[in-house]
Amino acid sequence: MKKVVMYTLSTCPWCMRAKKFFREHDVPFEYTDYDKADDSTKKAIRADCLAHGSEMSFPFVKIGGDVVVGYNPDKYSKLLGL
Amino acid sequence: MDTEKRKEQLRTMFAKVVDHLGYKFSPDEELVDFLLEQEVNIEKEKGHPFCPCQGLTGEREYDMKLVCPCIPFHREHYDAMKRCWCGMYVHKDVDDPDSLMQISLKEFLESKK
Numbered sequence: 001m002k003k004v005v006m007y008t009l010s011t012c013p014w015c016m017r018a019k020k021f022f023r024e025h026d027v028p029f030e031y032t033d034y035d036k037a038d039d040s041t042k043k044a045i046r047a048d049c050l051a052h053g054s055e056m057s058f059p060f061v062k063i064g065g066d067v068v069v070g071y072n073p074d075k076y077s078k079l080l081g082l
Numbered sequence: 083m084d085t086e087k088r089k090e091q092l093r094t095m096f097a098k099v100v101d102h103l104g105y106k107f108s109p110d111e112e113l114v115d116f117l118l119e120q121e122v123n124i125e126k127e128k129g130h131p132f133c134p135c136q137g138l139t140g141e142r143e144y145d146m147k148l149v150c151p152c153i154p155f156h157r158e159h160y161d162a163m164k165r166c167w168c169g170m171y172v173h174k175d176v177d178d179p180d181s182l183m184q185i186s187l188k189e190f191l192e193s194k195k
Contacts, residue, residue: 009134009135009136009137011120011123011124011134011135012120012134012135012168013113013116013117013134013135013168013169014135014168014169014184015135034137035137035138042137045137046137046139049137052188053187053188054186054187054188055136055187056136056137056139057135057136057137057167057184057186057187058135058136058137068186069184069186069187069188069189070167070183070184070185070186071184072183072184
């Protein structure tokens with residue numbers, strides 16, 4: 001299965017829904033809450049977001065080599081072949 | 083000031099602003115209540131009720147565009163989604179917010195080409 005890595009905010013309900021989606025589908029994932037991260041991690045996340053042409057709108061979901069910005073269960077499913 | 087009182091103050095203040103922009107609070111009361119609470123907590127920590135779904139950079143010029151309601155700064159993008167990124171506000175003609183998707187800024191800009 002493709003690796004799922006997310007950047008999230010602890011204050012963002014759509015980030016919570018994204019985490020719930022992956023848990024309910026038994027998809028392992030890693031995540032970092034941007035707002036709780038240290039300065040160097042924040043800087044790295046920001047650079048990653050900007051490199052993908054995105055503002056820092058969360059959730060920022062990497063599925064394998066693809067990026068989905070926002071809560072989009074249809075796209076998550078398609079990329080994971082669920 | 084306690085959180086509930088500040089939430090109601092923000093609700094009253096924001097309603098007046100978004101009304102002029104053609105928006106209203108989402109009918110999803112649970113979502114709105116959660117987001118208002120996050121904004122009160124963010125305001126206590128950061129000094130302003132920033133959007134709970136956008137990352138702050140520490141750069142004032144950028145971050146001030148994310149003070150709720152951030153619709154004026156993102157008008158075209160939000161008009162295309164018929165909601166703000168958080169979903170706290172929807173266009174006045176929206177009754178079913180569940181049908182509205184988050185469209186990334188990149189996708190939105192590409193759709194305009």
